[in-house]
Amino acid sequence: MKKAGRMLKPVVSLAIAAATVLTMALCLPFNTLDTEAAKKITEADINAVRDRIKANEKKIKEYQDALASIGKDLDSALEAKAQLDQQIQYIQSNVEETEELIVRYEQLIKEKEALIADRESQISDKYNDFLERLRISYEDGSQNYLELLISSDSLVDFITRIDNLGSVLTYEQRTMDELEKEVSDLDELKKSLDIKKSEYVELGKYQSQSRADLNSKLKEAEQLVKKLQSDENAAKKAQQNAAKQDAALDKELEKLLKEYEKQQQAEQAGAYLWPLDSNYRSITSRYGWRILWGERDFHLGADISAPYGANIYAAKDGTVLKAQYNSSYGYYVLIDHGGGKATLYAHSSKLLVVAGQKVTRGQVIAKVGSTGNSSGYHLHFEVRVSGKTTNPLTKGLLVIKYNGKMVDPVANNLLKYYC
Ligand SMILES: [Zn+2]
Known part of the structure; x- marks a missing residue:
């Protein structure tokens, strides 16, 4: 003092x-x-930029993590979608096969039905014919037998004729029986074809339902893929912006440090x-x-x-x-x-x-x-x-x-x- x-x-x-x-x-x-001295660059200014760089780098890291996580999700979503595509393709071919089978069964059934109709008409004809013969035989049996006897050359011939008549009747009876048996067999076959066809119709319904379910799942998978892709794009853009900002901040820091150093030198030289x-x-x-x-x-x-x-x-x-x-x-x-x-x-x-x-x-x-x-x-x-x-x-x-x-x-x- x-x-x-x-x-x-x-x-x-x-x-x-x-x-x-x-x-x-x-x-x-x-x-x-x-x-008050003129506005000068202080270490606090430099640290503020460094803090901004740190915060920005943290952001970039967060975007990278987000991108990695989205990438994983996207991979699994794409894989799920590919699997669904495959499943749909498979079920589609099944549906088509089943439809073909149904058509084939329908053809077979039609064929059998035609056969049955044919045989039934044969039976009907034969039956009418048989009935006609029977009617003639029994309506005027004696006359017929007499006529047969008169027209026969001999008894042997007559007996032969009688036998032949019997044989014819027996033959027709047998033919009709066979036809009826055939019809019944055809009917059995047709019934089993009907059952098969209805089984395939059921299978077709089930397969169509599966296909519809898979298609709706595929739609969901496609939406998820779309959403993840848009998320990925957004994160990429944000990351690019942050990277740009990082570069700008680096430049700002570099400039600030240069100015600070200059300022320090000037200050120290003059101080x-x-x-x-x-x-x-x-x-x-x-x-x-x-x-x-x-x-x-x-x-x-x-x-x-x-x-x-x-x-x-x-x-x-x-x-x-x-x-x-x-x-x-x-x-x-x-x-x-x-x-x-x-x-x-x-x-x-x-x-x-x-x-x-x-x-x-x-x-x-x-x-x-x-x-x-x-x-x-x-x-x-x-x-x-x-x-x-x-x-x-x-x-x-x-x-x-x-x-x-x-x-x-x-x-x-x-x-x-x-x-
Ligand atoms: Zn003093």
Whole structure:
């Protein structure tokens, strides 16, 4: 801390202690000079794109899994459909065979019916004929026998004739019996053909029903195949879109990383190096208005706590303008960096450079102390632009080595504020 041109008396030490507490409490509200840096790419931006890539890749994986599962379902649906096709083809040929058999049986039955009709008419003719003969024989039997006897050449002839008549009658009787037997056989055959035919008709009905069932199953299978194919197409499209998005995101990330790297390089090239070792990041007083000793006071730099003798580094290349003692700054170094830019390092215990000396960024120029108007070991660090001080703890102004990388301590919230 510094307060130019003011000497302390021991009697007011109690008031000082109280004012210090007040300063600690009040330094914050006056500290509104942090300027918002231009929109910069942060690691959070990069991580956001990486998260989007991860989410998108997860989606792609989900689509792949879905496609694999749909593919399996589709395979089995197609197989089921092929089997149904085969079954239908088979049952179709069965139906056709049965229909042919029915037609053949119908022909056979017709043939048998024709035969039966023919034989029946033969029987009828023979029967009528027989009846006629019988009627003639019995109506006028004696006359006939007499006529037969007269017309016979001899008794032997007569007997022969009588016998012949009997034989004829017996023959006709037998023929008729045979015909009747044939009719009855044909009828039996026809009946068995009828039964066979009706069996085939039943079989045909059953086969037609099976065919209808299989056809409706085939329709279902075809619908399932259609649905799965459309699902597959949708998943493929979604996957393609996700893949496109993945490529776009990769490009976006690549671009962002390039810009980020450029930005980092530009920042680091132009940035002021943190003037202490990177483990000293405690800020005990900020830049700007504060209450000191009960009065408003403008603090021209930032106070960074560090132990006695710690290294103080040049924040940038430059020329030492001053390396001397001052009642308020104590031992301090002022470096000119050119272009109207300068940095000041105060309250040191030891100076390691002299005025006029060229220094390089990171060179040890002094050691931490508590000389001048100071109440503890710390570095009072100022940044000046065109002769005016500016808040050194502004985003984009400083870099500090952190986890092996050069980063902005303000943007990355690496500083601890104790005021
Ligand atoms: Zn200070």
